Amino acid sequence: MNIVVCLKQVPDATNVRIDPKTNTLIRDGVESIVNPFDEYALEQALLLKDRLGAKVTVISMGPPQAKVVLREALARGADRAFLVSSRAFGGADTLATAYTLSLAIRKSLDSATPDLVLFGKQAIDGDTAQVGPGVSEFLGLNLVTYVREIELKSGVEVEERKFRAITVMDDGEHVVEGELPAVMTVVKEADEPRFASLVGSMNASRAEITVLDEKAFAADPRQIGLDGSPTKVVRIFPPPVKGGGRRLDWNGGASETLSELLKELKS
Amino acid sequence: MIETDILVIGAGPAGLAAAMKLKRGGFKGRVVVLDKAKSAGNHVFSGAVIDPAGFDGLLTESEIAALPCESRVNKESFRFLLGSGASVKIPWVPPMMQAHGYPVGSLSKVVKYLAQLAEADGVEIYHGFAVTELIRENGRVVGARTGEKGVDSQGVHKPNYLAAEEIRAKLVILAEGARGFNTTRLIESQKLASARPQVYALGIREVIELPEPVPGSGGEIMHTFGYPVDMVTYGGGFVYHPNDRQVMVGFAVGLDYKDAALEPHELFRRFKATKVVQRHIRGGKPVAYGAKLIPEGGFYALPRPYADGALIVGDGAGLVDGLRIKGIHLALESGVAAAEAILLGLDGVGERYDEILKRTRGYAEVKRVRNVHGGFSYCAPIGVMMAGFAWSTFGRIPWWPVGRVHADSDTLRAIVNRKSQTVNFPGSPDRLTDVFLSGTVHEENQPCHLKLGDSAKCEECAKKFDSPCTRFCPAEVYRREADGSLRIDFSNCLHCKTCEVKCPMSNLTWTPPQGADGPRYV
Ligand SMILES: Cc1cc2nc3c(=O)[nH]c(=O)nc-3n(C[C@H](O)[C@H](O)[C@H](O)COP(=O)(O)OP(=O)(O)OC[C@H]3O[C@@H](n4cnc5c(N)ncnc54)[C@H](O)[C@@H]3O)c2cc1C
Ligand code: SF4
Ligand code: SF4
Numbered sequence: 001m002n003i004v005v006c007l008k009q010v011p012d013a014t015n016v017r018i019d020p021k022t023n024t025l026i027r028d029g030v031e032s033i034v035n036p037f038d039e040y041a042l043e044q045a046l047l048l049k050d051r052l053g054a055k056v057t058v059i060s061m062g063p064p065q066a067k068v069v070l071r072e073a074l075a076r077g078a079d080r081a082f083l084v085s086s087r088a089f090g091g092a093d094t095l096a097t098a099y100t101l102s103l104a105i106r107k108s109l110d111s112a113t114p115d116l117v118l119f120g121k122q123a124i125d126g127d128t129a130q131v132g133p134g135v136s137e138f139l140g141l142n143l144v145t146y147v148r149e150i151e152l153k154s155g156v157e158v159e160e161r162k163f164r165a166i167t168v169m170d171d172g173e174h175v176v177e178g179e180l181p182a183v184m185t186v187v188k189e190a191d192e193p194r195f196a197s198l199v200g201s202m203n204a205s206r207a208e209i210t211v212l213d214e215k216a217f218a219a220d221p222r223q224i225g226l227d228g229s230p231t232k233v234v235r236i237f238p239p240p241v242k243g244g245g246r247r248l249d250w251n252g253g254a255s256e257t258l259s260e261l262l263k264e265l266k267s
Numbered sequence: 268m269i270e271t272d273i274l275v276i277g278a279g280p281a282g283l284a285a286a287m288k289l290k291r292g293g294f295k296g297r298v299v300v301l302d303k304a305k306s307a308g309n310h311v312f313s314g315a316v317i318d319p320a321g322f323d324g325l326l327t328e329s330e331i332a333a334l335p336c337e338s339r340v341n342k343e344s345f346r347f348l349l350g351s352g353a354s355v356k357i358p359w360v361p362p363m364m365q366a367h368g369y370p371v372g373s374l375s376k377v378v379k380y381l382a383q384l385a386e387a388d389g390v391e392i393y394h395g396f397a398v399t400e401l402i403r404e405n406g407r408v409v410g411a412r413t414g415e416k417g418v419d420s421q422g423v424h425k426p427n428y429l430a431a432e433e434i435r436a437k438l439v440i441l442a443e444g445a446r447g448f449n450t451t452r453l454i455e456s457q458k459l460a461s462a463r464p465q466v467y468a469l470g471i472r473e474v475i476e477l478p479e480p481v482p483g484s485g486g487e488i489m490h491t492f493g494y495p496v497d498m499v500t501y502g503g504g505f506v507y508h509p510n511d512r513q514v515m516v517g518f519a520v521g522l523d524y525k526d527a528a529l530e531p532h533e534l535f536r537r538f539k540a541t542k543v544v545q546r547h548i549r550g551g552k553p554v555a556y557g558a559k560l561i562p563e564g565g566f567y568a569l570p571r572p573y574a575d576g577a578l579i580v581g582d583g584a585g586l587v588d589g590l591r592i593k594g595i596h597l598a599l600e601s602g603v604a605a606a607e608a609i610l611l612g613l614d615g616v617g618e619r620y621d622e623i624l625k626r627t628r629g630y631a632e633v634k635r636v637r638n639v640h641g642g643f644s645y646c647a648p649i650g651v652m653m654a655g656f657a658w659s660t661f662g663r664i665p666w667w668p669v670g671r672v673h674a675d676s677d678t679l680r681a682i683v684n685r686k687s688q689t690v691n692f693p694g695s696p697d698r699l700t701d702v703f704l705s706g707t708v709h710e711e712n713q714p715c716h717l718k719l720g721d722s723a724k725c726e727e728c729a730k731k732f733d734s735p736c737t738r739f740c741p742a743e744v745y746r747r748e749a750d751g752s753l754r755i756d757f758s759n760c761l762h763c764k765t766c767e768v769k770c771p772m773s774n775l776t777w778t779p780p781q782g783a784d785g786p787r788y789v
Binding site: 017031043104112191192194195197198199201202205 | 269301305306391393395396413416425426429432434501554760787789
């Protein structure tokens with residue numbers, strides 16, 4: 001059974017600052033991390049590996065530095081890693097990225113169809129949540145989004161191709177049943193990601209990472225990179241700064257504070 | 268079990284210098300460096316104005332030129348502060364303090380750069396692994412154990428529990444910085460300490476972003492002494508301009524201070540509010556914060572820097588020039604000395620390291636200024652006089668150890684009549700706001716890594732000293748609840764270890780929390 005997990009390297013949003021003059025990210029001192037949702041997707045894959053002995057392949061599309069996130073995934077227990085990287089992919093929007101990744105996924109499995117492809121719910125830099133669903137379209141696979149738990153019967157390869165997934169929706173949790181192969185996007189309500197062990201990190205630091213460029217799979221040049229991206233970013237700007245709220249201090253008791261608040265709201 | 272030839276604990280300047288020098292000197296074996304920070308440079312903290320002599324014999328000319336420091340010192344001054352307004356400019360910068368041409372910048376960035384060079388040399392560096400124990404066999408250090416991860420606050424294993432791992436080495440280099448967890452324990456158990464106790468200063472620093480770049484300000488530095496500390500407290504401030512947009516403002520106070528009411532962070536704010544400092548930072552916005560210990564015991568407090576199976580380098584071995592408050596070049600030099608000793612073979616490596624270390628320029632400096640701190644133990648003027656002697660006589664006079672030195676935990680006087688005073692510093696962050704700027708993060712659901720001993724001692728301390736931990740901690744980790752009990756917000760901790768050395772009852776122990784937790788200094 002083949003599970004593919006797609007991981008994205010993103011800037012650590014906990015200390016991102018916007019330059020007020022140029023409206024661009026201040027990259028100075030900002031670390032790169034694995035997109036947090038993707039870590040949960042990886043954990044689901046590794047749990048299935050623990051239970052069913054699946055083979056876990058991790059793929060990241062990005063600049064050469066993105067190898068770091070692949071090594072982190074290998075350190076936690078992934079089996080193989082591929083970096084999809086080329087100048088030709090630069091400027092890709094979600095459509096072009098989904099197209100490119102779908103080719104890379106097939107290539108990484110020697111054209112075989114994966115049983116399960118996992119993504120994080122969304123990437124914290126763009127927040128679009130479109131790449132996972134896009135890949136499911138390009139690969140023609142079933143899609144389940146916002147998954148917190150995946151159940152597969154053991155020995156799926158032969159007899160059973162069924163899955164049961166619990167998804168987290170606005171109106172509660174849904175239980176979705178369907179057939180593999182499928183693409184799923186995973187939320188943070190899923191199992192906590194595991195830590196990389198020191199032994200795992202040591203092995204990962206020596207592991208081979210295959211780099212795939214547009215020549216590695218026959219990509220249509222009109223569907224990759226900037227040319228393949230119908231999205232045009234007109235302008236990036238931070239939302240207007242909100243004025244601070246007012247704090248009502250607890251002086252005396254609840255009724256006093258409440259009446260003060262009501263007075264404030266009326267005026 | 269993992270095996271390596273050399274294990275280095277701590278990827279600060281000292282540890283990285285040792286690892287790199289080994290590889291550059293042709294060492295064929297495996298060199299593994301472990302660090303508890305999430306990523307390179309996150310747990311090192313400094314001014315920093317770096318004496319480039321430390322890079323000699325380690326980096327090439329072009330590597331030194333490519334250091335990630337935007338400026339070199341081009342303008343320096345030294346001031347005595349009389350109060351918040353008045354100050355006297357010392358007409359000449361004391362020769363030992365001169366730093367013309369020294370790189371100015373962030374130590375975290377420099378360490379990140381060194382880590383990249385070291386990895387290219389073949390050094391293996393792993394971040395996010397705290398070493399919680401040295402493995403010893405028949406007294407000899409034979410390896411180390413990393414901390415477990417995924418344990419909840421009750422000590423129960425979470426589903427993502429990761430067990431401790433063992434790594435065996437032919438030699439361990441301890442490069443944990445000031446008051447290192449394993450270093451302190453090794454010094455104690457192997458009786459490596461010198462006759463005089465090691466004492467520390469707490470250094471607190473913010474980076475302030477200026478509203479508009481001030482062209483030409485990059486490379487300017489200022490040191491101060493005097494206000495806001497009194498004559499019997501050891502302390503000094505600094506203002507460094509690493510570039511024309513940012514200013515690094517810091518204050519260090521000797522933790523042998525006696526006034527239990529003293530709050531180092533408040534001293535820092537007073538220092539920032541002075542007229543001289545305001546001239547440098549007016550209108551600026553603090554964007555980064557941190558605090559760390561500086562070993563200040565100097566020459567007479569140097570421990571023996573080796574034990575069977577282990578060498579100690581950098582701040583962990585007390586190697587700081589206490590007059591200039593500079594330790595980076597000594598960290599680098601001691602790391603290089605350790606590597607040179609190893610390159611000659613592992614037999615008798617400890618003694619050989621000690622010899623090579625004693626021949627370094629940095630060590631000679633530590634010796635020369637050996638009486639300055641003792642002088643300050645009387646009062647500031649005697650300290651300054653000792654600094655003068657040290658320079659004019661090349662450290663030959665006085666030849667005896669001056670002053671009396673007590674462990675930092677023993678210097679507080681009981682509070683008789685505490686006048687509570689709150690001072691308002693507009694635009695200057697309070698401790699908790701500053702904690703946010705340090706970027707410190709800890710998994711909340713884990714055992715508290717600050718171990719409190721006997722709570723009865725705290726009650727006694729509360730009466731006598733009014734719980735000084737609530738004031739000396741630069742991250743406001745300790746608070747007294749209404750019922751008198753001590754609350755410990757460990758997730759705010761900056762790993763500075765002040766609490767361990769200053770608690771008057773020696774009732775607190777700092778232990779490494781889950782690896783990768785802690786400040787995110789950049
Ligand atoms: C406010 C301030 C200003 C300063 N200004 C200057 C200056 O301008 N110039 C100058 O030369 N010096 C300055 N210093 C001193 C200088 O910062 C130190 O001398 C220097 O950083 C020491 O280097 P080190 O490698 O020994 O230790 P550190 O830099 O402290 O590095 C130790 C490393 O070990 C890691 N570590 C520790 N324990 C463990 C463990 N158990 N497991 C895993 N990893 C561990 C830490 O995470 C850290 O990365 C200043 C210090 C302070 C506090
Ligand atoms: S921890 Fe130490 S300083 Fe704090 S109250 Fe207890 S004894 Fe006093
Ligand atoms: S709790 Fe101790 S080590 Fe942590 S910041 Fe406070 S004084 Fe420093």
